[in-house]
Amino acid sequence: MMPFNYARARDPADAVRLAAGRTEARFLGGGTNLVDLMRESVEVPKTLIDVTELSQEITARDDGSLLIGAGVKNTTIAADRRVRERFPLLARAILSGASGQIRNMATVGGNIMQRTRCYYFYDESARCNKRTPGAGCDAIDGFNRIHAILGASPACVATHPSDMCVALAALDASVHTVSATGHRTLKLADLHRLPGDTPHIETELAPGELITAVGIPPCSFATRSVYRKVRDRASYAFALVSVAAALDLTDNGTVRDVRIALGGVAHKPWRAEKAEAALRGGQATEASFQLAADAELKEARGLRHNAFKIELARRTLVACLAELSRRDEK
Amino acid sequence: MHFNVNGRDHEVEPDSRTSLLDLLREHLRLTGTKKGCDQGACGACTVLVDGVRINSCLALAVQYQDRAITTVEGLEADSGLHALQQAFIAHDGFQCGYCTPGQVCSAIGMAKELERGIPSALTEDLCAMSMAWTRDEIRERMSGNLCRCGAYNGIVTAIETTFAGESAR
Numbered sequence: 001m002m003p004f005n006y007a008r009a010r011d012p013a014d015a016v017r018l019a020a021g022r023t024e025a026r027f028l029g030g031g032t033n034l035v036d037l038m039r040e041s042v043e044v045p046k047t048l049i050d051v052t053e054l055s056q057e058i059t060a061r062d063d064g065s066l067l068i069g070a071g072v073k074n075t076t077i078a079a080d081r082r083v084r085e086r087f088p089l090l091a092r093a094i095l096s097g098a099s100g101q102i103r104n105m106a107t108v109g110g111n112i113m114q115r116t117r118c119y120y121f122y123d124e125s126a127r128c129n130k131r132t133p134g135a136g137c138d139a140i141d142g143f144n145r146i147h148a149i150l151g152a153s154p155a156c157v158a159t160h161p162s163d164m165c166v167a168l169a170a171l172d173a174s175v176h177t178v179s180a181t182g183h184r185t186l187k188l189a190d191l192h193r194l195p196g197d198t199p200h201i202e203t204e205l206a207p208g209e210l211i212t213a214v215g216i217p218p219c220s221f222a223t224r225s226v227y228r229k230v231r232d233r234a235s236y237a238f239a240l241v242s243v244a245a246a247l248d249l250t251d252n253g254t255v256r257d258v259r260i261a262l263g264g265v266a267h268k269p270w271r272a273e274k275a276e277a278a279l280r281g282g283q284a285t286e287a288s289f290q291l292a293a294d295a296e297l298k299e300a301r302g303l304r305h306n307a308f309k310i311e312l313a314r315r316t317l318v319a320c321l322a323e324l325s326r327r328d329e330k
Numbered sequence: 331m332h333f334n335v336n337g338r339d340h341e342v343e344p345d346s347r348t349s350l351l352d353l354l355r356e357h358l359r360l361t362g363t364k365k366g367c368d369q370g371a372c373g374a375c376t377v378l379v380d381g382v383r384i385n386s387c388l389a390l391a392v393q394y395q396d397r398a399i400t401t402v403e404g405l406e407a408d409s410g411l412h413a414l415q416q417a418f419i420a421h422d423g424f425q426c427g428y429c430t431p432g433q434v435c436s437a438i439g440m441a442k443e444l445e446r447g448i449p450s451a452l453t454e455d456l457c458a459m460s461m462a463w464t465r466d467e468i469r470e471r472m473s474g475n476l477c478r479c480g481a482y483n484g485i486v487t488a489i490e491t492t493f494a495g496e497s498a499r
Binding site (some may be wrong): 096 | 345346347349368369370373382383384385388389390393394425436439440443444447448449450451453456457469470471472473474475
């Protein structure tokens, strides 16, 4: 690992000040991904700004919304009674990710900013446009079973590995940030970018811009929600495909509203707006679920080893919607 | 820098790159905590910080100054081995023993999580106030600790008998 300076920020403004003008500075959360990347020389920051002690609160408002500080540990969110009651899909997504030890270390901000687990990104001897812009991509013609089927480009087929972000995308969450130019809020679904020609630029955040919190707006029907993760082993593995969904049905079985996001399929948590649009206002039937999945996956493209994910995503989405439509809870 | 490990205070000046695992093993000579993968995949390095289990290989030591760190060396009481350590012996919870310190520390942290009502991926009712001790729950909650000898059945039984009591069996 290359040497670096370590500084502990006293508050978000201090963190921003410490990062100002230092393009090779990184904010440090639990370190569960960043420390590993530094050991592999994929990340070589000259300064680490420790922000784990900042933004520790989960604040609930009467309207049903929640504001989760960026320094809150993943375990703390999943254990929070308000999260479990109002947004069970978020608790379930977090609990399906990583291990107990890692969830105890990992922060919300770090979870959002974690990097892909594409093997070629970690392998210094492989070509990777994300690691070295313009170098080429060894995943496209390599072993690409875990790679993207939606929104990929000839430059990059990596996926975003987070489970938590898939639930947050479905919940229309927003990300609050602070930087030298002030505070701003953007939608989580707009934070991560598709790879295009610049897969090394993964988010819309500017250098030195710090995530301070995640806001979840009220969603009355999130109580009727699910997070289903399909993976190679029963626990402690990244998703091949995951689905976060919430369904709001009228008494006669019409879809009043629906939220869907997919994980493991793209360079970002994939909000399935086409599937949602296909479902809204229609009857909740197996046939309509199939049509919605078809609408979302029409543009999906498989590589040599990952084409199975298209059918897997289709079936997982249909199964989730069927499960939700059978539940008799509100 | 000040570190508190197993109730003892230490003044050490590690490099900012030093992991908590290397601090324990190389600087403090507490070699009970093991280095397996050194990338958070195997759990052999699991220690408790303020009673919470973490992977010490992914933890930079500088981040854990002034915290109460417990390693396998700190589990023994005046009366002898920790009850869970005795149970690992009684139920063949290991063969080579390399993963055992991490398994034991992880299980102690896991038991506290379960007693506090923190759900797992297997928990059916997220709003339940208390969680059941089942073998499947133990397996799910211990999935961050690998045992290449495959002593899992013994590990689960050792944890179950120590923490779940006879009523859960």
